[in-house]
Amino acid sequence: MNTSHDRFDLIIRGGTIYDGSGGEPVSADIGVTGDRITALGDLTEAAAADEIDASGMAVAPGFIDVHSHDDFHVLSSPDVEHNVYQGITTVVVGNCGFGAAPYDAAAERQGELYALPPEVKPWVGYGGYLDTVDRVKPSLNVAALVGHNTLRVDAMGDIQQVPPSIDQVTHMAGWVAEGMEAGAVGFSTGLIYEPGRYSETDEIAAVATVAGGYGGVYATHMRNEAERLVQAVEEAIAIGQTSGCSVQISHHKASGSDNWGAVERSLEIIEAARERGLDVTADQYPYTSGSTRLVAVLQNGALTEGTGGIGRVQAKDVLLATSPGRPEYEGRSLASFVDDWDLPAEDAAQRIIDEAGEHVYVVIFMMDEGDVRRVLAHPTTMIGTDGIPRGSKPHPRAWGTYPRILGKYVRDEGVISLQDAVRKMSGMPADKFQLAGRGYIREGAFADLVVFDPATVIDTATYEDPKTPPTGMPHVIVNGVPVVRDGRHTQARVGRALRRGRE
Ligand SMILES: [Zn+2]
Incomplete structure (x- = not known):
């Protein structure tokens, strides 16, 4: 490939490549043609329409935010600044049981916070939502989970504190099938929220079984992250086992000072389930609040x-x-x-x-710093923001999650290695959520890339001033096109809906 007559659309020169696998970094140039990485190696002799000098910098696969709530945000503010400035090139939306479809039930929850532009019309199902994402073209890629709370409102007409009828379970299951056929990556619950908190294990397992039949993920904001954390993890694993879904424990934590330290036990339970052959992983944002x-x-x-x-x-x-x-x-x-x-x-x-x-x-300040580190260091933990970037003082995680891990927890405190952090942000989530062609730097993969300086990268978002981009992360590329260049949003809108397992 590395001959003098090769000509690329973009070459990223001189960077240290962290390829998303967790392996040792290598020095290489990256050649991009169209939306793909088409060469990896010494491209000194090759020419390109555009070049980025990455000498002294790390180059990683674009980060995959596995815990996003930006279902409506990617349509109402398609430049999604808070995401792309911190290196996120794909969001997985539909978490905590709150999904994008059916439209009316979804809009009841998310419509007030995220006003959709007039050209965006109500969509039908997940197929309609993913098509709408493709039409609007946000600045990053979007994969979606089907949300249980949203389906339950649709099936039962309102928030109901009773079990659903067989017909209502069938109604929910029908939407999961629609979503999975359309390319959703799995099914989520939010069991501290209405109406999910009124649902019992059997109801959830019955609906999740449809997602399991498609090889989907069961992602859960569990019923309890406090004194019954252990039982809640056990419930999630049992639902995974019954339904055939792989399990994703959302924002793994022990909440409330009475419960600090309990993640040691919950991590052991996850390990034990994995030893039994179950695919159980988790995600985390790096804050004590x-x-x-x-x-x-x-x-x-x-x-x-x-x-x-x-x-x-x-x-x-x-x-x-x-x-x-x-x-x-x-x-x-x-x-x-x-x-x-x-x-x-x-x-x-x-x-x-x-x-x-x-x-x-x-x-809410409710976590222990020691627990945050313990969860981050664990091999089953990947990264997600859980960001809700509305109002004037949103949680700074919406702007700071990824650079905070790379700066504070990798460089300054050495909790995990840089290659491990990158893996938790890219390759690991791509594998879990079946995002084909994403999450790794290899020839033939999609050119979703982030260029950052390991010596300076850091979040700047604080509780007082939470809506600020990081420093030390100058370039972010989505589908071969820079969306952040020299620290500025280019206004490129090149994101796509990602459908499970499909390139
Ligand atoms: Zn949640």
């Missing part, structure tokens, strides 16, 4: 007895992130409302929801 809806904090009793899925948290550890009806509340702690209003924490939270609406999101 999480973010969720304030409604869910109340429903799980987190401000009172703390026996629900979130554990016990204190008002001082809860920050208002997104408060649609009262944006002036964003950035304040719940404790400040407790003081101002002289109310118990739970009553103050309810008053905020009454004033600002049900789509209030909060940041």
Whole structure:
């Protein structure tokens, strides 16, 4: 390949290649033709229409965010800046049981936060959603999970606290089949949320079995990440076993200080399941705080007895992130409302929801740094942002997850090696979610690439100022085209819908 008459559309010269496999890095140039990597080696003699100088830099496969909530965001803000600036070239949407279809049930949850442009019309099913992504062309690729909460609302007409009828289970299963036929990568649940929290193991397993028949993933925000973490992991594994799905534990953590350290046990359970031949993995964002809806904090009793899925948290550890009806509340702690209003924490939270609406999101400090490191270092953990980039003070993970791992946890603290981190961000998720031709730097693969400086890369997004791009990550390429060049978004819109197992 490396002859002087080769001519490429793009050559990335002089970088150190981390190919996504976790293997040792190598020095090589990368030749890109169209949307593919067509040469890897010494391309000194070759010419190209465009060149990127990567000397002194690392070159990795574009990062795959396995835990995205950007189902509507990729359509409402298709430049998806918060993602591409941190090296993400593919998002897996539909997490925590909240999917993009059927449209009405999906829009009820996501439509208020993400206003769709008028040219985007309601879609039918996952086939319609993925086609809409292809028509809108965001700046990155999109794969989708089918969301249980969304299906349950559609099947049961509303939020129901009772088991579904056989017909209603069949209705949900029908949408999973539609989604998997259309190319969805699996099925997700969010079992601390309405209405998923009212569903029992049998219901979930029955619906997941359809996804399992297609070789899909079962991704779960488990019923409990606190004092019943172990039982929740066991439930997820049992559902995987019954349904035939591989299992993805979403944002693996132990929540609430009473439960810190419990990830040692949950990691052991995952290891034991893998030894039995089950494909069980997890994902993580690298922070000691999480973010969720304030409604869910109340429903799980987190401000009172703390026996629900979130554990016990204190008002001082809860920050208002997104408060649609009262944006002036964003950035304040719940404790400040407790003081101002002289109310118990739970009553103050309810008053905020009454004033600002049900789509209030909060940041909650509820994890232990030691647990974060333990989970990150574990070979079954891959990376996802769980970002919800709305309001003025969203959780900084929406902008900072990947550079934070590369800077803080790889370079500064040595928790994992750089090649291991890259594998958790690219090859490992591509294999798990069957994203054909993605996740690795090899000849013939899609040219989704990120160029960063291992010596300087770092997140800059903070709780006070959470919507800032990283430094040290100058170039991001999607399907052969730079979408970030010299640290600036090029406005290129070259992303595609990714359909399970298909190139
Ligand atoms: Zn979740």
